[in-house]
Amino acid sequence: MTRYILKRLLLVGPMLLAISIITFLFINLAPGDPVLAMIRPEDRVVAEDLERLREGLGLNKPLYVRYALWLREALTGNFGFSYINGEPVLKRIGERIWPTVELMGAALVISTLMGAVLGILAALRIYSIWDYALSVLSLLGLSVPGFFLALVALYIFAAKLQVLPAFGMSSAAVGTQNPGLADHLRHLVLPAMVLSVELVASFMRYTRASMIEVLNADYITTARAKGLHERVVVLRHALRNAITPLITIIALRLPILVGGAIIIETMFQWPGMGLLAIQAIQQRDYPVLMGLTFIFSVLVLFSNLLADVLYAYADPRIRYQ
Amino acid sequence: MTVTTMSVEAEPIVINQSKNTAWRRFLRHRLAVFGLVVLLIFLLMAVFAEQIAQHDPYRGDLDQLKQPPSATHLLGTDAAGRDVFARLVFGARISMLVGLTAVAISSVIGTLIGLVSGYAGGVVDNVLMRFTELVMTFPTFFAVILLVALIGPNILNVIVVIGVLGWTGLARLVRGQTLSLREREYVTAAQALGVPLWRILMRHVLPGVLPHVMVAATLLLASAILTEASLSFLGLGVQMPTSTWGNMLNAAQSLPVLTNQPWLWLPPGLCIALTVLAVNFVGDGLRDALDPRMGNR
Numbered sequence: 001m002t003r004y005i006l007k008r009l010l011l012v013g014p015m016l017l018a019i020s021i022i023t024f025l026f027i028n029l030a031p032g033d034p035v036l037a038m039i040r041p042e043d044r045v046v047a048e049d050l051e052r053l054r055e056g057l058g059l060n061k062p063l064y065v066r067y068a069l070w071l072r073e074a075l076t077g078n079f080g081f082s083y084i085n086g087e088p089v090l091k092r093i094g095e096r097i098w099p100t101v102e103l104m105g106a107a108l109v110i111s112t113l114m115g116a117v118l119g120i121l122a123a124l125r126i127y128s129i130w131d132y133a134l135s136v137l138s139l140l141g142l143s144v145p146g147f148f149l150a151l152v153a154l155y156i157f158a159a160k161l162q163v164l165p166a167f168g169m170s171s172a173a174v175g176t177q178n179p180g181l182a183d184h185l186r187h188l189v190l191p192a193m194v195l196s197v198e199l200v201a202s203f204m205r206y207t208r209a210s211m212i213e214v215l216n217a218d219y220i221t222t223a224r225a226k227g228l229h230e231r232v233v234v235l236r237h238a239l240r241n242a243i244t245p246l247i248t249i250i251a252l253r254l255p256i257l258v259g260g261a262i263i264i265e266t267m268f269q270w271p272g273m274g275l276l277a278i279q280a281i282q283q284r285d286y287p288v289l290m291g292l293t294f295i296f297s298v299l300v301l302f303s304n305l306l307a308d309v310l311y312a313y314a315d316p317r318i319r320y321q
Numbered sequence: 322m323t324v325t326t327m328s329v330e331a332e333p334i335v336i337n338q339s340k341n342t343a344w345r346r347f348l349r350h351r352l353a354v355f356g357l358v359v360l361l362i363f364l365l366m367a368v369f370a371e372q373i374a375q376h377d378p379y380r381g382d383l384d385q386l387k388q389p390p391s392a393t394h395l396l397g398t399d400a401a402g403r404d405v406f407a408r409l410v411f412g413a414r415i416s417m418l419v420g421l422t423a424v425a426i427s428s429v430i431g432t433l434i435g436l437v438s439g440y441a442g443g444v445v446d447n448v449l450m451r452f453t454e455l456v457m458t459f460p461t462f463f464a465v466i467l468l469v470a471l472i473g474p475n476i477l478n479v480i481v482v483i484g485v486l487g488w489t490g491l492a493r494l495v496r497g498q499t500l501s502l503r504e505r506e507y508v509t510a511a512q513a514l515g516v517p518l519w520r521i522l523m524r525h526v527l528p529g530v531l532p533h534v535m536v537a538a539t540l541l542l543a544s545a546i547l548t549e550a551s552l553s554f555l556g557l558g559v560q561m562p563t564s565t566w567g568n569m570l571n572a573a574q575s576l577p578v579l580t581n582q583p584w585l586w587l588p589p590g591l592c593i594a595l596t597v598l599a600v601n602f603v604g605d606g607l608r609d610a611l612d613p614r615m616g617n618r
Contacts, residue, residue, distance in 0.1 A: 018455055030471035136352070139605075143598035145547050147554050148590035151573050159580040166576060259462025263551055267574065277463060278555065281470045289467060296460035 001312060008305050015301060016294065020074070023293045024067050027286050035059065057083060070290065079294070080287035089291040093273060099169060100272030103265065104257050106192035111199035112250060116243060118200070119207025123242075124234065126212060134204065141201030146260050150194045150267045157190060164190050167269040191268040195260050199253060206249050211242040244314035251307035255300040346610040353606020356599035363596055367414040376404035378411040379562050390584050397584040400572065408564035409588055415565040416596070419480050420546040426484025427491060427545075428538045432530070434488070435495025436522050440503055450496070457489045465548060466557050479558050483545050491537045498530040532611035539604035543597045550593045566593045 035053045054060045058069060073080040078088035122134045158166035170184050214220065215238055223233045258274070265274035273292060280288040347353055366373060382402040390397045396405035438449040468482045502508060503526070511521050552558030553567030561568060566589040573579045573586035 015455065015458055019458060026468065026471060031473065139601050140594075140598060143543065143601055144594040145550055145554075145590070145597070147551055148570065148586075148594060151570065151579060151586055151590065154576070155579055155583065159576065255460055256462075258460050262462060262466070263555065266555060277466070278557075281467060281557070293460075293463070293467070296463055297458050300458050300460055 001309075005305070005309060008308070012298075012301050012305075016297060019297045020071070020290070020294060021067065023290060024070060025063075027289060028063060028066070070287075074294070079291040082288050083285045084283050084288075089287045092288055093276065093291050093295060096271060096273045096276045099270055100261055100265070100274060103188065103191055103195065103270060103272060104254075104261055106188055107195040107199060107257065107260075108250065110192060111196040111203055112246070114196070114200045115203025116207050116246060119204040120211050120239070120242070122204065122208045123211035123215065131208075135208075138201040138204050141197050144197070146194060146198060147263050147267060149197055150191075150264060153190050153194050154267075166190075169271060187268075187270075191264050191270050195257070195264045198260065199257070202253065203246060203249065207242065207246055210245050211238065214238045214242040217241075245311070247314055248307045248311040251303045251310060254303035255296070258296055258299065343610045347606050350606035350609055352602040353609075356602030356606065359595060359599035360603065363413050363592075363599075364417060366410055367417045370410045370414050374404070374407035374410045376407040378403060378407040378564055387582055389582075396588050397582070399569075399585055400578075405569075405584060405588065408569055409566070409592060412564045412566045412569055412589060413592065415476065415559060415563060416546055416549060416567070416593070419476065419483070419549045419559070419565070420542050423480045423483040423487065423545040423549070424538050424542045426481070427487035427541055428534060430485070431488030431491030431537075432495050432527070432534055435492040435497075436499055436526060436530070438492070439496035439499025440518075440522060440526060442500075442503075446496075450493075453489050453492050456486065459486070461486055462548065462551070466552060466555070469552060470557050474552075474557055474560055476559050476563065479549055479552060483548050487541055487545065491534065491541065494533055494537055495530050498533055499526055502526050502529045536604060536608045536611060539600060539607055543600040543604065546593065546597055546600070566590075 035050055035057070051060075058066060061069075070080055078090045079093075080089050081087065082089055082092055118134055118138075122131045125131050154166055157164040165187050169187050220233060220238055223237045224230075228237075261272065262274035262277055264270065265272045266278050269275065273295070276288065277292050279285075280292065380403070382398065382404075384402070385398045386402045387400055388398045388402075396409065398404055399408070434449055434453065438446045438453075464486055465482050468486075469478055472478050472482075508521060508525050511525050516525075549558055549565065550567035550570075553565045554570045556568070556571050559565045559568055569589040570586045578585060
């Protein structure tokens with residue numbers, strides 16, 4: 001197992017290098033000029049100014065030199081500097097990581113709990129009206145686009161009922177006192193709930209399928225034959241085995257969660273990495289985009305690895321070669 | 322991932338004992354039939370948009386800005402005085418077009434790479450699968466937004482980018498199926514008879530993987546439609562004045578519009594949800610009909 005993990009870790013380096021090269025080429029060869037995106041059309045800018053800007057950003061050097069420079073910056077730790085405000089990319093991304101982690105974490109907790117509970121209930125009442133309703137609801141959860149759900153949630157809770165705030169992370173105006181944790185959590189409710197819907201649906205489907213499989217296993221029949229109470233059979237014998245595969249699914253969903261976070265953060269103006277991604281795309285802030293691609297790819301690589309490892313850990317029958 | 326728990330084929334999967342059996346199994350799946358009907362309605366709407374719409378989706382009536390639904394404008398008008406129902410009907414055309422063509426691209430790439438990789442084995446397989454993993458490592462939605470924004474947000478680019486990034490799962494699925502089909506007697510027989518490689522792949526291996534491709538492609542269609550909608554919603558996909566369900570919702574990003582003109586964003590949102598739901602139902606039904614052994618995951 002340790003050897004397998006090491007082998008996979010060795011692949012991470014070349015993978016990330018390849019990804020950075022491909023992303024770099026795409027970003028820099030694509031039509032569109034970051035310098036032109038930077039200036040305001042109403043300013044009178046002459047060609048020399050543009051040249052000077054280009055030179056300042058190093059954009060006049062050949063492509064491979066620029067990549068080498070980027071790589072050096074990446075390895076020495078700040079991933080270059082934002083075209084927009086000259087800050088180190090790592091600092092810009094760094095201040096956005098925590099809000100995203102918080103949002104995704106909240107969504108993961110909600111969806112894991114709800115998905116597991118609903119999935120188990122559906123499996124225990126298999127082919128009942130509840131099972132049927134839950135399976136239709138879960139397909140609905142997978143089908144409704146996150147942004148539409150967000151609009152509906154905003155319409156009901158923020159616009160009509162006015163019980164929850166619509167945008168941002170807190171209602172602090174500039175220069176006022178921090179309104180505190182409760183206010184912050186109130187801002188978290190809507191985006192986290194909306195982000196978790198799709199996950200609840202998918203976790204529920206997995207839990208249901210896995211619970212049904214487990215309930216048909218021989219050792220459950222044995223446990224029942226021993227005359228154990230049904231509650232004990234379900235809670236002690238079935239539940240543990242049914243839940244473990246879910247760990248893998250959660251790890252595999254992490255990268256997809258990033259996509260959801262991009263949309264949800266943009267809609268709720270939640271200042272995380274997703275909102276930064278959209279801003280950087282609109283401003284053609286290439287160094288920030290490179291940095292974000294890098295971080296998202298690392299997340300994908302490690303959550304896949306995590307999924308494999310957790311899977312083997314949870315089920316000793318799995319062997320990797 | 323090299324997980325080895327899959328119960329290895331104990332007996333050959335007998336797919337399509339007859340086409341009728343599969344069709345009958347599909348018809349027994351009530352939600353799938355419902356999904357198919359919904360999809361057909363939307364498809365007809367897309368094809369006959371001109372006849373159904375009654376209004377020009379692009380020309381606004383400046384006396385009729387932001388009108389609520391009425392007899393003349395069934396779903397009201399938007400901020401430029403354009404008929405929302407007409408835009409919805411024409412939006413169906415774009416959403417269907419983008420979804421179907423993107424999935425066609427993904428399916429062709431995925432099937433070819435999977436077939437070649439699984440059948441050739443060895444170095445070819447290794448290279449193709451490492452490449453597939455590389456593409457999978459790109460965070461899909463972010464990569465789609467980034468690429469479309471870089472090469473220019475228009476219908477063609479949206480289709481190509483979604484199609485070109487969407488084939489990886491399918492390629493791995495097809496490869497797995499090809500690996501087991503490759504060992505069948507009839508394939509060995511064809512090889513012994515000197516049937517050319519291409520013909521073996523197309524005539525003897527492809528029919529065996531096709532049911533799996535169909536199921537996977539249906540699920541891909543759902544995600545392609547969702548991706549296009551999200552992209553256009555963010556204003557980074559298909560641009561105005563062309564209407565798609567996604568960019569019709571774009572206006573609702575402002576709170577006053579969201580609150581006061583629900584007719585602008587509710588219908589397109591419901592259309593997207595209903596279409597994707599229908600596609601998912603059809604996918605479920607297809608899976609049960611074509612190969613009951615694929616399980617219920």
